[in-house]
Amino acid sequence: MLDEPLRQSGGYIGQSVPRREDRNLLLGKGQFVADIQLPGMLHVAFARSPLAHATIGTVDVDSALAINGVHFAASGSDVCAELPPINGMQVVTPQGWRDRVDTDILIPDQPLVPEDRVRYVGEAYAMVAADSRYIAEDALEQIEVEFEPLPPLPDAESALKDDAVLVHEQLGRNVAALLHTRKGDGADAMESCPHRLSRRFVHHRYAAMPMETRGVVAEYDGRTDTLTVWSSTQVVHWVRREISTALEMPEERIRCVAPDVGGGFGGKGHVYPEDILVAWLAKKLRRPIKWVEDRHEHILNAAHSRDNIYDVEIGFDDRGKIHVVTSSFIVDSGAYTPVGAGIAGNSIAHMLGPYDIPHYETDCKVVLTNRTPNAPYRGAGRPEVGFAMERAVDIVANHLDLDPAVVRFRNMIPPEAMPYDVGLTYRDGVPMVYDSGDYPEALRRALDALGGLEVIRKRQKDAWANGKYLGLGLGCYVEGTGVGPFEGATIKIDSTGKIMVATGACPQGQGHETVFAQFAADMWHVPIEDVYVTVADTADITLGYGTIASRSTVTASGAIKIASDKIQEKALTIAANMLEVGEADLEMRDAGVGVVGIPDMHVTWREIACAAKPGWDNQRPIGVDAGLEATSYYEPPTVTWAYAANAALVWIDTDTGKLEIEKYVEVHDAGVLVNPGLADGQVKGGLVQGLGGALLEELAYDEQGQLLTGSFADYLMPTASDVPPIEVLHMETPSPLNVFGVKGLGEGGAIAPPVVIANAVCDALRPFKAELNSTPVRWQDIAAITENADRQQNMRADQEA
Amino acid sequence: MKPASFSYLLPKTVPEAVKMIAEHSGDARFIAGGQSLVPMMNFRLARPSVLIDLNRIPDLSYIKDRGDYIAVGAMTRERMIENSDIVRDMCPLVHDATLNIAHLPIRSRGTIGGSISNADPAAEYPATMLALDAFMVAKSERGEREIGAADFFDGVLSTSLEADEILTEVRIPKAPANSGSAFIEISRRQGxxxxxxxxxxxxxxxxxxxxxxxLAACGVGPGPVRLNQVEDGVRGTTLTAEILSNAKEAATAAVDPEGDVHATAAYRRKLTGVMTERALRKAVLRAVGKK
Incomplete structure (x- = not known):
């Protein structure tokens, strides 16, 4: 089917085109950073702190250097003498956001290897380079270091105490950011509410756990004074920028490539010290340098995420209509905040979700502690705030003895209210307006997919009557997607007539090459095989942003469109000249340009590209530049709003607390689906990650700030056999904000599962009047609820007797 | 996570392996399926200076019917045990236990001897061998001896094997007529x-x-735990609801697990009771069904 050259009506957009990336991957021919082998390459390993908080005394690397095969060893002071820290503000917020949200931000810079103090278990204090990673690890054991322990701050609440030691003394406080915003009358609206409830909600710490860990290879070419860096990253242009700053090299002399990347999920969405250190060492030693993070390092040292505490108050009336929500929350940022207040900014913007709530007030503290730095992970602030809000909605329903589904319907923004002005400002600085969608319909479809609300409640009553426990968990959210500031695309039509597309997007398995080819093939009226897509290489496009925040389908398609329009305008002028007709008589068709209504009068892109060349006998009209090539940057007006309703049926074994998910449904709307098969996979993958976070994955710390789950023996990833039956249903409400009607969907699936599971468990255990307001949802906690209830019942029975 | 340097030896026969361990006694380790030892070495928590690889000794992989018992060679893969008719028919508890071990790729590498010598307190085979009063055969240059399971397991990751001994065979008594068995466990993830x-x-x-x-328990003590008191309360009875309930309570009281990041001590105790109740009920139902 794909071979038909004229298959343009309807086009490729909307088709589940098979991933063009898969051929190499399935044949074992993918190339990841670990696969890169260069002659003379040295391998780096880092000595990492065993203590959460300590002053660094002397670091002696001489014995390490004495080992045969070791070529380099450096302490933090050696590194700091040559390299500046990473700027704390990798991500800047626009003025428009700072105008509308009260902010007080003090972000610490991050030393590449600290010389004076280690601030979390796993932070590097020395590095070595050797002929192999084995020898490098032998050398690490020979490094002698003196640590003077400092009081550890193992969590945010201890860091906020008045007498707490400071993680970064120069800041004068342990708060990296204070944020505050309000809508309507804010907290003042609470007084007039007939009902008010307050609760604390805790979302624990877990993290992106890509199959491929991080890794960097760098090679310096002294003849051309150029540096090539291969990094397993989501943001090649940021990595290049930070290396350029640190090494004082022009960006154009640095090429940064992300080869095949085996998952990122946000964890590879910012620049890490190792990116810069490996590049620096390649230049310093004039030898290729490789560092591949092992899994233990990844768990200790790659960014963690979530880890929020919310204090929420909610004011509502007898019908369950919510009038006001206030929240005060803290984000445990760990020792540094590489993405600043971005996660908290997301949480603030997403609390009200799909509901029409007139009054809202929130404040947030981003707190520095002696944990691993916290950065966005799939969902990025939305799963956390969603857990608080969607638990609160269920608690409201229980308080009024209403069905949680009914309370949701009563509060949801109806489709006729679209576009809906939320009354807040998004973190791109633009007032938040939900662009399109039918939120209640999504919830209706989710309930129907589980048999319908009536049937579910009947099954639940029957189960209770038989001493069994079945619960319905709901979770609804909206998600700002396709955020700016921009993405770039370069389009070139070479003399073979093929369409070359390069963008600043940086995929980690999403299928960008396929999806961007679908866009370009439709824009250029060519078979998809004529489109060549390159991604994640700074050599191919000057400016790029990268693939984070559910943005690339929206932003890169916009850039491809603008660049294509620019070239096509010129191509039509040239074609008109070639065909000796007016431009108004032309249309794009059949891999080229033809005269409307006259099938024979047609020139192909190949012919036009040849005609457009500079030099003798070109066929350009006078005044038209040579070449068919353009680079354009799309700056989206603001975000598009994806949304979803999640519902799950969960059985509880009250003897053990074990829960079993009978079925999990997500009804998801990301506007026009470019590739439904890939969209489906994205949502499902996100759901499984969300379930992992809800039930299994946990970065647990003890009171000394020691990470207790430093390997896959203890950090439990969901495996294939832990995945319940999942159904994903798609709605397609086009976004009015871009020509394709698309919205982003990369993160969506991961947002709701934690609260859906918690809500389902509480719903199943309604006879026990139980609340579970923290994650992960543990069987032992469920078992304790039923055991305590049994005990109380027995006591009552004894008393009556 | 690269292991510290070590020498690697590859014996082809049991006598060769026995000679090698005698020569390097103390700083050598046998490697069987490697499913526990290799991660330990990569973390450098285990640092043998000599690794003796048993994977090329064909004589250590077998399942044989020896009349009163079945004999399983120490290097027999868990997957082979899972698929063995002899094991399923004559030692069904071992078959049941095997199905609970990890996942297929791990069972395809992991061996019965490796699991038993490693003596992980949460592993399935040590508890099964303890329950079934199996015998472990140990060889050294000093000779051969048979060690009963009750004397074999000796605390966390510890056995009564001497430093110069190799476990060569496990002898598992066949299930009596009119018997039934069950292995039931609960874990946070399947496998x-x-x-x-x-x-x-x-x-x-x-x-x-x-x-x-x-009856024996895993995961709730420093090693596998034989539940003698629970057995005493059940022996000689028919399995009534009351007996079951008593057994559940007795099992809860009989173990003294430690808590960790996956489960509190109290929860593990509670689960021991629940698993005991369920395993007993299933075992009796199977025994009745056979008659």
Whole structure:
């Protein structure tokens, strides 16, 4: 089917085109950073702190250097003498956001290897380079270091105490950011509410756990004074920028490539010290340098995420209509905040979700502690705030003895209210307006997919009557997607007539090459095989942003469109000249340009590209530049709003607390689906990650700030056999904000599962009047609820007797 | 996570392996399936200076019917045991336990001898061997000896094997007539080490009285735990609701697990009771079904 050259009506957009990336991957021919082998390459390993908080005394690397095969060893002071820290503000917020949200931000810079103090278990204090990673690890054991322990701050609440030691003394406080915003009358609206409830909600710490860990290879070419860096990253242009700053090299002399990347999920969405250190060492030693993070390092040292505490108050009336929500929350940022207040900014913007709530007030503290730095992970602030809000909605329903589904319907923004002005400002600085969608319909479809609300409640009553426990968990959210500031695309039509597309997007398995080819093939009226897509290489496009925040389908398609329009305008002028007709008589068709209504009068892109060349006998009209090539940057007006309703049926074994998910449904709307098969996979993958976070994955710390789950023996990833039956249903409400009607969907699936599971468990255990307001949802906690209830019942029975 | 440097030896016969361990006694380790040792070495928590690889000794992989018992060579893969008719028919508890071990790729590498010598307190085979009163055969240059399971397991990751001994064979008594068994465990993910697991085998007389009972727990102590007191409360009874309930309580009281990041001590104790109840019920139902 794909071979038909004229298959343009309807086009490729909307088709589940098979991933063009898969051929190499399935044949074992993918190339990841670990696969890169260069002659003379040295391998780096880092000595990492065993203590959460300590002053660094002397670091002696001489014995390490004495080992045969070791070529380099450096302490933090050696590194700091040559390299500046990473700027704390990798991500800047626009003025428009700072105008509308009260902010007080003090972000610490991050030393590449600290010389004076280690601030979390796993932070590097020395590095070595050797002929192999084995020898490098032998050398690490020979490094002698003196640590003077400092009081550890193992969590945010201890860091906020008045007498707490400071993680970064120069800041004068342990708060990296204070944020505050309000809508309507804010907290003042609470007084007039007939009902008010307050609760604390805790979302624990877990993290992106890509199959491929991080890794960097760098090679310096002294003849051309150029540096090539291969990094397993989501943001090649940021990595290049930070290396350029640190090494004082022009960006154009640095090429940064992300080869095949085996998952990122946000964890590879910012620049890490190792990116810069490996590049620096390649230049310093004039030898290729490789560092591949092992899994233990990844768990200790790659960014963690979530880890929020919310204090929420909610004011509502007898019908369950919510009038006001206030929240005060803290984000445990760990020792540094590489993405600043971005996660908290997301949480603030997403609390009200799909509901029409007139009054809202929130404040947030981003707190520095002696944990691993916290950065966005799939969902990025939305799963956390969603857990608080969607638990609160269920608690409201229980308080009024209403069905949680009914309370949701009563509060949801109806489709006729679209576009809906939320009354807040998004973190791109633009007032938040939900662009399109039918939120209640999504919830209706989710309930129907589980048999319908009536049937579910009947099954639940029957189960209770038989001493069994079945619960319905709901979770609804909206998600700002396709955020700016921009993405770039370069389009070139070479003399073979093929369409070359390069963008600043940086995929980690999403299928960008396929999806961007679908866009370009439709824009250029060519078979998809004529489109060549390159991604994640700074050599191919000057400016790029990268693939984070559910943005690339929206932003890169916009850039491809603008660049294509620019070239096509010129191509039509040239074609008109070639065909000796007016431009108004032309249309794009059949891999080229033809005269409307006259099938024979047609020139192909190949012919036009040849005609457009500079030099003798070109066929350009006078005044038209040579070449068919353009680079354009799309700056989206603001975000598009994806949304979803999640519902799950969960059985509880009250003897053990074990829960079993009978079925999990997500009804998801990301506007026009470019590739439904890939969209489906994205949502499902996100759901499984969300379930992992809800039930299994946990970065647990003890009171000394020691990470207790430093390997896959203890950090439990969901495996294939832990995945319940999942159904994903798609709605397609086009976004009015871009020509394709698309919205982003990369993160969506991961947002709701934690609260859906918690809500389902509480719903199943309604006879026990139980609340579970923290994650992960543990069987032992469920078992304790039923055991305590049994005990109380027995006591009552004894008393009556 | 690269291991410290080590020498690697590859014996082809048991006598060769025995000679090698005698020469390097103290700083050598045998490697069987490597499913526990290799990660330990990569973390440098295990640092043998010599690694003796048993994977090329064909004589250590077998399952044989020897009349009263079946003999399983120490290097027999768990997957082979899972698929063995002899094991399923004559030692069904071992078959049941095997199904609970990890996942297929791990069972395809992991060996019975490796699991038993490693003696992970949460592993399935040590508890099963303890329940079934199996015998371990150990060889050294000093000779061969047979060690009963009760004397074999000796605390966390520890056995009564001497430094110069190799475990060559496991001898598992066949299930009696009119018996039934069950291995039931609970873990946070399918295939993980158990939070609590029970190996149970019961033998009934013609009136369905329990005349034999063998019960052991995994995951709830420093090693596998034989639940003698629970056995005493059940032996000689028919399995009524009350007996079951008592057994559940007795099992809860009989173990003294430690808490960790996966489960509190109290939860593990509770699970021990629940698993005991379920394993006993299933074992008796199977025994009755056979009659």
């Amino acid at each position: 993980d080490y158990a939070l609590a697991g029970i190996a149970a085998q019961v033998t009934l007389d013609d009136d369905e009285n329990i005349i034999g009972i063998q």
